[in-house]
Amino acid sequence: MTVHSILPASQAEYEAQMRRLEEEAESARQAFIQAKGNYDRLCGEMRNLRIAWRDQQETTTQQPQPANNAGLVTKNSAYPDRIKPHRGRHTHAATYAPGLLMHTACNKKFEEDNVDHLEESDPITCPACQRAVKNNA
Numbered sequence: 224m225t226v227h228s229i230l231p232a233s234q235a236e237y238e239a240q241m242r243r244l245e246e247e248a249e250s251a252r253q254a255f256i257q258a259k260g261n262y263d264r265l266c267g268e269m270r271n272l273r274i275a276w277r278d279q280q281e282t283t284t285q286q287p288q289p290a291n292n293a294g295l296v297t298k299n300s301a302y303p304d305r306i307k308p309h310r311g312r313h314t315h316a317a318t319y320a321p322g323l324l325m326h327t328a329c330n331k332k333f334e335e336d337n338v339d340h341l342e343e344s345d346p347i348t349c350p351a352c353q354r355a356v357k358n359n360a
């Protein structure tokens with residue numbers, strides 16, 4: 224079948240053929256708009272997923288340690304608490320011992336009332352405690 228064989232033979236045939244093409248074009252246009260909307264929605268979902276995933280990766284890989292803690296051990300399961308005796312200048316790694324005592328990694332005991340309790344992310348500044356938790360981390 225050649226192009227010439229479908230050429231309209233009259234004005235009426237021409238108009239009928241044109242109407243049919245216009246209807247097909249319109250339904251193709253509608254399908255295109257719907258597909259485009261679908262495509263945009265999927266792109267948006269992929270984008271949101273990427274952002275959510277990246278945020279999650281950042282929060283799980285970030286360590287909540289201030290920069291000035293570099294080189295100092297800050298976590299130890301045996302001595303999870305950080306205490307500073309009221310009369311001392313060092314921060315010790317400590318844990319609770321019976322009788323409301325704090326037992327430090329450097330093997331000192333303090334009454335709980337005589338120490339300040341610090342954040343567990345605070346650096347241990349007592350050299351003996353540092354050694355003890357490093358060997359025992």
Ligand SMILES: [Zn+2]
Binds near residue numbers: 314316328330350351
């Ligand atoms: Zn200590």
